[in-house]
Amino acid sequence: MKLSDLAESQILKAQAEGQFDKLKGAGKPLNLTADGGSAEAIGFRIMAEAGAVPREIDLQKAVQEQALVLKETEGEDARKRELKKLADLQMRLEMEREARRRFFGE
Known part of the structure; x- marks a missing residue:
């Protein structure tokens, strides 16, 4: 069964x-x-109003929050840990965006 049929x-x-x-x-x-x-x-607005937020939006918020955490973090080791978390979130966000672009044929 195709995703569109589902x-x-x-x-x-x-x-x-x-x-x-x-x-x-x-x-x-x-x-x-x-x-x-x-x-x-x-579509994003309608989903948000219905309480169904796409992972892309959640990840976008997480990236913004992690960027603030990184900005306030002191110490080289702590900054590296927070930077690694930020990079992981950014990668996941880009994967979601790429999946959306492929799905919609953009």
Whole structure:
């Protein structure tokens, strides 16, 4: 089964269960100007409002937080440890972005 078929079946199941009935803005057209018109931005916003944040967004926040930790860290050994954590998070973030680009054919 293709991923798109799986996603479609999950959407249809949620729709049948009424999970989309009480979403903010249900039945109204999307405001394309609020998100810069990007379908990706609109999708991320809708998922965030529904409490389903993509790993890419979580990793982006983790990278920002780790950068702050690194900035405040003193001592060469401690900085190396924190820098290693930051590099790992950045690598994971780029892997998620690359997976998204490949999935959407960008």
